[in-house]
Amino acid sequence: MRVLIVGGGGREHALAWKLKQSPEVTELFCAPGNAGIKNLADCINIDPSDIVELADFAENLSIGLTVVGPELPLILGLADEFQRRGLPVFGPNRAAAELEGSKAFAKDFLRRGNIPTARYHIVSTLDQAASVIESGELGLPLVVKADGLAGGKGVSIAQSSEEAQKQVATLMDDRQLGSAGTRLVLEEFLEGEEVSFFALSDGHNVLPLVAAQDHKRAYDGDEGPNTGGMGCVCPATNLNAETLKHIVKDIVNPTIKGLANEGRKYQGILYCGIMLTADGPKVLEFNVRFGDPEVQAILPRLKDDLLPLLLEVAEGRLGQHRPEWTREPAVSVVLASGGYPGKYETGKAIHGLEEGKVELDEGICVFHAGTKEVDGKLVTGGGRVLTVTALGQNLKTAIARSYEGVARIQFEGQHFRKDIGQKALAHITGG
Numbered sequence: 001m002r003v004l005i006v007g008g009g010g011r012e013h014a015l016a017w018k019l020k021q022s023p024e025v026t027e028l029f030c031a032p033g034n035a036g037i038k039n040l041a042d043c044i045n046i047d048p049s050d051i052v053e054l055a056d057f058a059e060n061l062s063i064g065l066t067v068v069g070p071e072l073p074l075i076l077g078l079a080d081e082f083q084r085r086g087l088p089v090f091g092p093n094r095a096a097a098e099l100e101g102s103k104a105f106a107k108d109f110l111r112r113g114n115i116p117t118a119r120y121h122i123v124s125t126l127d128q129a130a131s132v133i134e135s136g137e138l139g140l141p142l143v144v145k146a147d148g149l150a151g152g153k154g155v156s157i158a159q160s161s162e163e164a165q166k167q168v169a170t171l172m173d174d175r176q177l178g179s180a181g182t183r184l185v186l187e188e189f190l191e192g193e194e195v196s197f198f199a200l201s202d203g204h205n206v207l208p209l210v211a212a213q214d215h216k217r218a219y220d221g222d223e224g225p226n227t228g229g230m231g232c233v234c235p236a237t238n239l240n241a242e243t244l245k246h247i248v249k250d251i252v253n254p255t256i257k258g259l260a261n262e263g264r265k266y267q268g269i270l271y272c273g274i275m276l277t278a279d280g281p282k283v284l285e286f287n288v289r290f291g292d293p294e295v296q297a298i299l300p301r302l303k304d305d306l307l308p309l310l311l312e313v314a315e316g317r318l319g320q321h322r323p324e325w326t327r328e329p330a331v332s333v334v335l336a337s338g339g340y341p342g343k344y345e346t347g348k349a350i351h352g353l354e355e356g357k358v359e360l361d362e363g364i365c366v367f368h369a370g371t372k373e374v375d376g377k378l379v380t381g382g383g384r385v386l387t388v389t390a391l392g393q394n395l396k397t398a399i400a401r402s403y404e405g406v407a408r409i410q411f412e413g414q415h416f417r418k419d420i421g422q423k424a425l426a427h428i429t430g431g
Helices: 010-019 051-060 071-075 078-084 094-101 103-112 126-135 161-172 241-261 294-301 306-314 395-407 422-429
Strands: 002-007 027-032 065-068 120-123 142-146 155-158 184-188 193-202 206-214 217-219 223-226 231-234 267-277 280-287 330-336 359-361 364-368 371-374 377-380 384-391
Touching (some): 002 051, 010 027, 051 078, 065 078, 094 241, 120 126, 126 161, 193 241, 206 294, 241 267, 294 384, 364 395, 395 422
Antiparallel strands (some): 142 155, 193 267, 206 231, 231 330, 359 364, 371 377
16 A cells, blocks of 8 residues: 655654554655655655645655644644545544634533633634733633644743733734734643643544653753653553543543534544643643654554554544553654754764664654755754654653664754653653
8 A cells, every 4th residue: 555644754764664564655755754764655745735736746656645744734624635535544624624624613512511721711813812811810820822733832830920911912913923822822721740641533533542741841940941842651641540540431431422512523543632730630731643752652662564553534434453562661762953943953963873784772762843954964954853752661661662763873963852761761660
């Protein structure tokens, strides 16, 4: 079968790496791909947002399955166009993808479904925002969220009313995030630890997968600004079996059913960003695609062929396969450009990776995110550059092996967190 992956980041590299192992995949394509993906797939110069051209390509080459990595093509209606042409596609349609496309929609949907989440207000003017902030109804700290897509940079936490007003003005007046900040969600701050939970759905059936723990802040100790993710641990050690059942029963199942009832059939993978509070798990956000860097830690633990699972979702017959996972934990560390998530320079030479090889060592994988080739040399091309993932007999070993891989790679301005996995380790050791 010919398979097309849409996207060109670390998530798509992990998908390509796993799908390439399937005996059913005869040819693998990626649009547009990156310097690492090109060693696994034929990279096609098509922008992920060019839905018609992608559909034409899939139709002309009789692609058996298209797997959509990033959120933007889904929100623009890629799945709708493919389904209209009878082309198999993994990813929800435009109506269902609004779950990620609009934080305001997601919050109102959660309220309609009585699904646990933080208290909130939606505001579209400075005066409305000021009224909510000054009322003190949501307390402090206060979470300020841009309604639209912001690449992981649309959430900030204000410690005071003055800071909240400033953050609102930055988004609404200064248009720091463009149209994504024309409408905002003001939300109460939830205390607890975060967990990322993933489940597959074909619109009717739900297959829970695994939980992972992302590290969103830029610096050690969960300090600094939010990023797209600086590292991940899978499985999440802060989640017990009882809480997991609670998440599936009270969050995942009602979400899929509620969307179906509203005519938003959900076919794809559902990413639930959950805060484990003293009052139980509550939804922070939804994503309508594989998480990044979570998927880089999840897929190396999957023993089974990924392709049949994705096909079952696309064809509406989920449940024929139950995935098997290795007991070994995985730890992923992101290597970022200096200055990320703010301003950063690109074009820095990357040293330590043998050309054409993803694996540095057995059980250690390097997934390319923001890389490109210039004159045959590998250079940085984005904020998050590489993700190093390692499996280990136990979590402590996986952490050590991941950082062994990190130590072999160098580029100017290289930045990474040095504490990925320590929170997870503390849950095991009681430290």
